[in-house]
Every structure is written in structure tokens, then in C-alpha cells.
């Protein structure tokens with residue numbers, strides 16, 4: 437597990453529940469994972485990064501644990 441002490445590390449926008457194979461994919465494919473918001477560079481705020489879900493939509497994750505659609509299905 438990571439060793440970050442950053443305050444936002446356990447805040448809702450940074451907590452995306454994924455299965456082990458998906459997490460492995462994210463680690464093995466960082467470029468596409470940063471592009472899709474599955475990984476977030478340390479200098480960015482997770483709440484400011486849209487994340488692509490399996491339904492194809494991009495969502496913004498809120499501090500209250502809710503998600504908001506920011507883009508419909510990719511064509």
C-alpha cells in the first residue's frame with residue numbers, strides 16, 4: 437500500500453473501488469489510466485479529475501461521495 441500522508445488521500449474523490457484485476461491494469465498501463473482518471477498525478481486534486489466508468493461516461497467525484505456526469509458515452 438502507498439505511504440502518502442496527504443490529507444486528501446482518504447477523501448471521497450480519491451476513493452474509487454475497483455477489483456484486483458482492474459487495479460493491476462491501472463498499474464501496468466499508467467498512461468491510459470491517467471487519461472481515464474483511474475490514476476491521478478500527485479500534483480493534481482482528485483476532485484478536479486474526471487474519471488471514466490464502465491458505462492462509458494465521465495464523472496466528477498464529489499466530496500460528499502456522489503458522482504456527477506460530465507460527459508456522455510465516448511464515441
Ligand SMILES: [Zn+2]
Pocket residue numbers: 454455456457458459
Ligand atoms: Zn475490475
